[in-house]
Amino acid sequence: MSAENDLVVSSDPEITRMKSSFAEQDMTLIVGGERLFINKSELMAKSPVFEKMFTADFKEKNANYIELPDKNLHEFLLFLRCTLDGFQDIITDNNVHLIIPFAHEYQVETMLSKADMFLANKYTEKQYGGCTSAYVIKCIIEAEKYTLEKSLEILTDYASRKVYHIFSTKKGYDQLSDTILYRIAMKRWKNNINPESGVNYTFRSYPQQVL
Structure with a gap:
């Protein structure tokens, strides 16, 4: 029996999160003329907008790449790195206002809630x-x-x-x-x-x- 047949899937949420960085990249996003290789399932799990895009009868459903015109590459990368489990960059004063529009557009409620809490704490402290x-x-x-x-x-x-x-x-x-x-x-x-x-x-x- 091969080692591949002996593989198990961990049920530990933290291990699942950490493994996501190494998931098979099966979708390409083109942002600002640059290609970003991502895992479709992970993006769908975070965003109902992407989930609908990949599952409903849109042209993107069976496409190997999706072009996102008029998106700033740097700002979109900040959004992805704070959203996707494999990165989980923290929200800061420098990125919070750049991340919020993307979180709102793609309906990533967990990220919006984190950003809201971050800003509420900031305003309270001021x-x-x-x-x-x-x-x-x-x-x-x-x-x-x-x-x-x-x-x-x-x-x-x-x-x-x-x-x-x-x-x-x-x-x-x-x-x-x-x-x-x-x-x-x-x-x-x-x-x-x-x-x-x-x-x-x-x-x-x-x-x-x-x-």
């Missing part, structure tokens, strides 16, 4: 005082576009504490959706924040306030 109005607006636009809910929760809270007549003049304010503006307004109301000063109203300041 704290309200470390985030300018312009920075908060820029980050909200990204978080809403890619449905980064943990980040949105923190950022809309920060936005609700900004002085309105300053916050509303910053670049990107006109790009904030009505949904986001309503969410900010509700947080301001819930937290009893004065839009003119960005601080809490107090009963001491308004002794005759009627509730």
